Amino acid sequence: MSRMSSADSPDLESQRDDAESVDEDASARSVDDAVLEVSNLHKRFGGIVAVDDTSFSVERGSITGLIGPNGAGKSTTFNCITGVYEPEDGSVTFDGTDITGWEPHQVANQGLVRTFQIAREFPEMTVLENMMLAPKDQLGEHLWRSVLPGARGGVVEQERELRDQAWETLEFFEIDHLAEEYAMNLSGGQRKLLDLARALQTDPEMLMLDEPMAGVNPTLEEKILDRIHALREDGYTFLIVEHDMDLIMEHCEHVIVMHQGGVLDEGTPEVIQSNEQVIEAYLGGEV
Amino acid sequence: MYIALAAVGLSMTYSILQFANFSHGDLITTGAFGGWAAAYLVGGWGLASVGELVLVRATSGGVSPGQVGLQVFASPLAILIGMVVAGAVTVLVALAIDRLVYKRMRDQGGISMLIASVGVALALRYFLAVIFTNRKRGVTATAPDVGPFTAHELTLVIIAFALIVGLHLLLQRTKLGKSMRAMADNKDLALITGIPTERVITATWIIGAAFAGISGYLIVLDRGSVSINLGWFLLLLIFAAVILGGIGSIYGALVGSLIIGMTVNVSLIWLPSDLAKVSAFILMILILVFKPNGLLGGVETT
């Protein structure tokens, strides 16, 4: 697998030197082809500043890691990007379109789909229904299409395709034996898998995964990562929040480190690993 | 104000037992009848047959409220005993119902319990109807005025206020308050932390039902007449107050009740009296829509 090394060292250098004031060169990292660009994002909850002037960009077709201590603001950043929260300030550009302040469904339909840190399955729907829901632009989502006599043919056709696709994905994630079970009866790990599988069903351009592997059995984890790489080869982009350093270091070509709401550093795994501040703030004595 | 008392009770059972209790209105009615039966028995001893007194003037004619002299100044003891009995009877009834009905469905969802509570409401109300008949009758004697209020209105406000302050202190000073909140928050976890959930539930019923019963009793004191539909007719307003104020909060229930009461009265200035309630409901809708809590609440992610 080829790992692109897209980091631009001079800029990183400057950031490392001046980590406290990243804002000066917020979108400094010149990325050849950024699919997602976040600049100067701000979000606060009452007195707590959760995201404080965060800027970064994600290269098209990359697997980018987003790491940082607990409470650094990673999930909040996700929420601001995907329209769950409205940021107080800053902008988000996806694929050349300014999507700041868009509704979640608009963001998703633009091709940017996320998963949740704590899986949000549809509990009283079966696993298969969960899967069938996900794909975008289903004909049958228009009331008249589903109901009008004569208009339903295309819907049925599409449903069949989606069903086959759903089964395939479920088989891959090894939860096909649960396909007809209510999602609420799944174990913790199985729910995360479902969440991920469902996000994949939407056929997005870019996937934002919030700790997808927390609680997933290591053997399966490897398998999923293989799949992520394969998808990456097909042109998908991934932004992954993870605490598993081995995973990040081994599988991401680019890593962004958040700390106290801002971007502390970014660069290739190797560069990040050797940053004193990152080690102190996040990695502890591990490396 | 009496809505507030009833609303506090409902709000507690709503948040801790996690279901909208539609029988709350009929607990109010239970308290009203139970309490006034006792008040009549004490106040009217010897004036009429025990049966007539206990059934609170079930038949037309017979002894009149004026004869029994049921008015705070004339027979404070009867009124007081009636109030205590109102609370006690309602608590007993509520606990019995909990044992027989709700306890068997603790692990079912709020909706099942809600439906069951509708069943309880009907059974309870018409059980009262069989005993007390469904006639509406006057029960209190006319009360003298104290300043701009009647003595009964004043009694109601003072007692309601005292009870709410008392409850506030109880919940503040004891573990009970916290364990109730914990249960409302996450029942499974409450179990794991060792909270004796059944005992908390019992305590909740005791408080909720006592408040309901006493409020029923006081409403009758204020209005002067009682019928089996007393609580049921109030239930919608009480629910509105509870939801408006925020489920589970004593002060919320208080504020919600006041808002509801005030809208009805204030709108009289501009509108014909039969549209006053309409304006109350419209205002309520507007508050709900524009109250930021209602708009932002509910989004939760981690």
Add this chain to the structure above:
Amino acid sequence: LNALSGDDGSGSGDIEPRLGILQPESGQLGSLGTPIADGAELPALQLESDTDLTIDVGRRDTETRPEVGVSQAQTLVDSGYPAITGAASSAVTINIANDILIPNEVVGISPASTSPDITGMNGDYLLRTCPSDAWQGDAMAEIAVNDQGASSIATLYLNNDYGQGLNDEFVAGCEDRGAEVLAEVSFSSSNTSFTSQLENSAGTDPDLLMIVGYPEAGQVIFREFYQNFDNDMPILVPDGLIDDNLPTNADNPMENVIGTAPGADGEGIDDFTSLYESEYGSAPGVFNAQAYDASAVLILATLYGGEVDGPTIADNVREVANPDGEEVGPGNLDEAVEMAQNGDAINYQGASGPVDFLDNGNPSAVTYQIGSYTMDGYSVDRSVTYEA
């Protein structure tokens, strides 16, 4: 017409009249409805003990609610009752007549529905032994303006057919007589408190307040009135608010309240009163005599027509009730029955009045009784008579 009675060969002696009684024995009019229903059942009881006639009586409760009334009426009709004494509340009566009586050709005589709206309905299948409030409204206006000398008036009325109808007639009558109407306030039966309504009506400080409603709301209205207003303001109430228990329920002697009600001063009133008292052990109340008359007429019309069937009864109601014929009444009902069975012309003279029906189903004349309250209840002071 009496030739029809020959159908049965041996005369109509062996037909069994079937009479439905549909009154509000619970609900808003509950306290008035039971005695009315008793009054309506009285002719049947009387005849069963005095003659060898059997009468099938079906007695049902409307709960003073139109939907209940309609379904109970349906039950009666489906069970084959061709004639019904009922209902009491105008709203219930109108609904029953429109939905059940008229379409099914079943005769209804209401002893107590006084709404003017009933006048325009089908006079063959819906009649009444009580007068239209067109008269009562006028009578009340007369009392208010001319007797009481009120020059400003406010009204508080129940918003159903009865309340709205009477209020409109009363207000029109007062305005015709030159009085000023300060406020017309409606209330609904589901109200639990009437302070704001009282504020808007009694609060305008009229010379006289007119209240139309039923006792269930009435007791609360009066209780609140005495709590907040001048106890001397004259209040005028119609039949719906005449209830002996009202003063105890409101805990006030209500001495400022004047009542009007269609009276019962027919030739047979004394006979009726003694019959009623010996059967039920208490004196008859409002509309009890009208109920007796309604049932009596229906039974007689059935026997006279000789067939237990709605259209026949409808054809014969006026035959037995209106003039020309031997005058009969509560005192000799057993003889009247015999004459009807023989097809002899009779003219029923009732307890409530002469009981003659106009084409529109209304009685041709009526007496209003005017009375007042004390703590012990209501008593009649005097009466006035109207004739069409």
Add this chain to the structure above:
Amino acid sequence: MTLLDVANLDSGYGDLQIINGVDMQVGDGEYVTIVGPNGAGKSTVMKSVFGLTTYMGGSIEFKGTEISGYRPEEIISTGIGYVPQSDNVFPSMSVMENLEMGAYILDEVPQERIDRIFDRFPILEERRQQNAGDLSGGQQQMLAMGRALMLDPDLLLLDEPSAGLAPDLVQDMFDRIDRINDDGTGVLLVEQNAKEALRRCNRGYVLVQGQNRYEDTGDALLADEQVRKDFLGG
């Protein structure tokens, strides 16, 4: 002596049986890890010990007493602490109140324990007044752990305590567990961070489909080729 002795346990949810004759022991002061694929029933075993599932057979003895019929509040007072996998804080109560709830069955809230927990997780002290539901995922995990420690239990059941924690805290969490264990508290741990967990524990179980598949010392399991391949990700 065995602290916890689960023998031939059958349990599940409603009519659905999940656990099939599982045997599991935790000795006095022992540190035992359960690993296994998602949905194997690891959490269910823990819930069963705590009386939160439908009991279907077998025995659960704690300190020699059969506790399978006990109610959760009785179980907690016998000295078992439990941190569930999800929903493990009271979301609309403050951090401080959450900790206090941990000491619910005591008459008084032991201040020094709160201090000790704040020492370990300083962020909790900083956020002591914040509602637990507004904490970040990792912060909630810390709080849940802190809550369970309030009672100083004899046996601590931990369901994936490291999930969602930053690496330094993961290490820290494991260190902390070691220390708790060193103080004589028995630990029963479920982890997907399986290698680390097995490295540190005394003994391990591999649970598959509601049944014991392997049982051995942690190191032995780590060394086993088959186990590595199937459950530890190579």
Add this chain to the structure above:
Amino acid sequence: MSTETVADSDGEDNAPAPMVRPSWFADIGRIAAVVAVTYVFFMGLGLLAGLNVNFIMSFLQRITFYGAVFAMGALALNLHWGYTGMFNIGVVGFMGVGVYAMSFVTASPDASPAGLGLPIPVGILVGFLAACLAGLVIALPALRVRADYFAIITLGFSEIIRLLAVSGSLRTLPGGYGTGGGSGISAPRTDSVVSWLQSKPVTGELTDGIIWAGVNLGGVPDSVMENYVYTGILIGIVILIFLLLTRIAYSPFGRVLKAIREDELAARSLGKRTDRAKVVVFVLGCGLMGLAGMLWLGKRTLVTPNHIRPIWTFYIFVALIVGGAGSNTGSVIGGFVFAAFVYDGPDFLKRVIESFYEVQSPPTIADAFVSSNPLAVIDYLVNSMDEIKYIILGLVLIVLMIKRPQGLLGHRKEIAAAVDLSRPSTPSDGANSTDESATTGSAGGESDE
């Protein structure tokens, strides 16, 4: 990678029993069976007690009529609550809007209050649209707030409608129009469509035939038979609504609704336009509620505010719950069972008891106890049957909720998809695909695919 994993080894053994995809004619069969059993039950009971046959027949007609009405209400509510999770407790308000609008349109211009005097079908159309419009007006603010606030808003709405209808201020408006206050609006009855049918060539003969058959073969009065015909029309409409909703249920649109019920934010994050779907469904459901209201109350000449009391909302909720929320078949069965056993049944039982026993009751229970007659208490209780009926109703509800909380049908999984979702054996299997289209046709409604 790993070869032995849970799923691979024997996952299939643990898999839940395969779901049978219910087909709508099987469901209708099920409904018919319930109805038939109920008929036989009451028929038998009535005949045993020696009740008048006409009375029994008209009772059966009535429970069928109310069954159809409740079924319509429950179906519409199921769309709101069962599928989309919108806890609408203002059902009767939308019914009221529909009926009042219809009455206004169809009432005669000379009546008081006056109407427009248009034909009934126009009235029904306008009523339906008015209810939809009311739904839209409420949806815009209400759908933005939390679920329990939403509930209270809908309830508030239905009370507003009732209070407006009852208000004296709107009783008569300029032009003679108005709500009529407490006396309501009087308009032609919707069941006059029966006589309209009779006046047309083909349908006329058919209708006359049915009525003739009932009158001459069953000895049923023709008034009852006319009611049967009208009830038959209602049943037809229930079936149409049932098919419509079933089609929605088994479609991607229905799936979105379910997802909204379960977790709206997650659905939005998957790109679903939940707000639009919610408005569409809310408005449609409100329209159907209006329709139910019109067909029910329109059978009367008068619409009064009395008919839009919140208790009716509660009845419809109970009907839905008895059948099982989330299931259309359940809604229909629930509506019928509720009408037969809970709404009208106790009255029938009272008649049965009365046919055996003549009661003379003391006025109060205290009198009953002190009375010299030892049976006085029992007499008192029998006389209180009206109250006891509600007690029984309450107890039935409680027992049902304890023993069978999922409704009579038990927990059913109606899978929201337009095709059978079971694992396709091989993608290019011809036999498989014909098999599929068979199931599809039956689930989706007509075979027009």
